[in-house]
Amino acid sequence: MGAKKLHIAMYPWFAMGHLTSFLHISNKLAERGHRISFFIPVKTLQKLEAFNLYPDRIAFIPINVPHVPGLPPGTETTADVPFPLHSLLMTAMDLTRPEIGQALRELKPDFVFFDFTQWMPELLHELDMGTKSIHYCTISPATVLYLSTPERNLMEKQPTVADLMLPPPSFPASSITLRTHEARGLVDVMLKEFGRGVTFMQRQFRSFSGCDAIAFKTCREIEGPYCDYIGTQLRKPVFLAGPVVPETPTKELDEKWSKWLERFEAKSMIYCAFGSECILKIDQFQELLFGFEITGLPFFAALKPPMGAESIESALPEGFAERTRERGVVYGGWVQQPLFLRHPSVGCFVTHCGSGSLSEALVNECQLVLLPNVGDQIINARVMSRDLKVGVEVEKGDLDGLFTKEGVSKAVEAVMEDGGEVAEEVRSNHAKWRDFLCRKELENSYLNSFEQKLHQLLE
Numbered sequence: 001m002g003a004k005k006l007h008i009a010m011y012p013w014f015a016m017g018h019l020t021s022f023l024h025i026s027n028k029l030a031e032r033g034h035r036i037s038f039f040i041p042v043k044t045l046q047k048l049e050a051f052n053l054y055p056d057r058i059a060f061i062p063i064n065v066p067h068v069p070g071l072p073p074g075t076e077t078t079a080d081v082p083f084p085l086h087s088l089l090m091t092a093m094d095l096t097r098p099e100i101g102q103a104l105r106e107l108k109p110d111f112v113f114f115d116f117t118q119w120m121p122e123l124l125h126e127l128d129m130g131t132k133s134i135h136y137c138t139i140s141p142a143t144v145l146y147l148s149t150p151e152r153n154l155m156e157k158q159p160t161v162a163d164l165m166l167p168p169p170s171f172p173a174s175s176i177t178l179r180t181h182e183a184r185g186l187v188d189v190m191l192k193e194f195g196r197g198v199t200f201m202q203r204q205f206r207s208f209s210g211c212d213a214i215a216f217k218t219c220r221e222i223e224g225p226y227c228d229y230i231g232t233q234l235r236k237p238v239f240l241a242g243p244v245v246p247e248t249p250t251k252e253l254d255e256k257w258s259k260w261l262e263r264f265e266a267k268s269m270i271y272c273a274f275g276s277e278c279i280l281k282i283d284q285f286q287e288l289l290f291g292f293e294i295t296g297l298p299f300f301a302a303l304k305p306p307m308g309a310e311s312i313e314s315a316l317p318e319g320f321a322e323r324t325r326e327r328g329v330v331y332g333g334w335v336q337q338p339l340f341l342r343h344p345s346v347g348c349f350v351t352h353c354g355s356g357s358l359s360e361a362l363v364n365e366c367q368l369v370l371l372p373n374v375g376d377q378i379i380n381a382r383v384m385s386r387d388l389k390v391g392v393e394v395e396k397g398d399l400d401g402l403f404t405k406e407g408v409s410k411a412v413e414a415v416m417e418d419g420g421e422v423a424e425e426v427r428s429n430h431a432k433w434r435d436f437l438c439r440k441e442l443e444n445s446y447l448n449s450f451e452q453k454l455h456q457l458l459e
Ligand SMILES: C[C@@H]1O[C@H](OP(=O)(O)OP(=O)(O)OC[C@H]2O[C@@H](n3ccc(=O)[nH]c3=O)[C@H](O)[C@@H]2O)[C@H](O)[C@H](O)[C@H]1O
Pocket: 015, 016, 017, 018, 020, 138, 139, 273, 274, 275, 276, 277, 278, 302, 333, 334, 335, 336, 337, 338, 353, 354, 355, 356, 357, 358, 360, 374, 375, 376, 377
């Protein structure tokens, strides 16, 4: 007789990368018979319904996102507003505490998986139902450690740019360092208010210190050194859910795109997407496209219109559309990324290194070009390029953080060069990790252990 089936409530940060990550682990747990109550903003529920593989076990619970002055009405996720307004969205999410408390009182789950709602442990203590809180961290252990390990004494002294350019003293991989502009951006993010009256750093620390356990979607073979270090540093149980590889999509690729892709040779196309949040400045948007043009390869770029532009068309460089009409598409909408990555014509993925995109990239065959934008994406890119050596980063200016069209085309050509030394190195490393991550027994062993640790926490 298997152990009792669990009832788990999910309350991820209102960002597509977090929502999809929590839904992926929900699918894995539902497949094993557990019940999931998934709190999700009303309109976003429709976007994710198609990815709910077990609707009889995963119940979406619609949440109305409270209005906060300065937040455009109807805002639900970070995809709806530029980066500077994400703090207001966090304030709105904090205002859902009473409604969530009421719902949890009725649901009485065994666990709540949360991430940025740092008040969740305190709320569960008030409800006093024996429900345990799991900080399900979509951000990689390497990032959590690099930025917020207690070794940096960040609650006593504020981080400086020089501090963050180098890893903490006993960080497992000293190869991971940050450029000046990257460290500056991270100091800014960490010290900035993220939700009324709380900085991002305070929020992270409170979530980690208040929860009953921290869980990461990674495996020891990839980030083991970081996971060991976290356990000792944070003095908190750390559970690994494994790679949580999203299920192979069953839907077909939109015919409009499959018809276009089929015109090109196998593995010849560049697919570029920067997730649900990234909005480039127009000069960098155009540099990126010029970079693709220089390679001479076919390309498909799924990007948000750059800052200040009404549409993709209005932001394209003069004459660009005409020159690349036969081989390039720049599309401002949402595409079925997992299906693009599996398409035979696609040979190169230019990614911003969001955790969701990297999970998908590692189990596909495209060569990887890494162009991180903010936050954890930067450290994800370092782990991919310097630890695992499965991709090549696009060079950026140390101080200004700008990349050039030459830098883009150089990185693409390095990974796409038939028989090239770099291309072959990343290809073979990527193949090794892909084969490893796709082994069903690997996933089962991690999820078995994950379930066991959850049950032990309830004893
Ligand atoms: C954890 C957090 O996730 C955030 O989400 P973001 O949306 O940027 O990127 P992904 O995690 O790759 O998530 C993006 C998700 O959207 C999907 N997709 C994207 C574009 C498209 O056109 N079609 C698609 O289906 C893609 O397949 C992936 O699953 C940030 O990274 C942040 O740095 C990180 O901490």
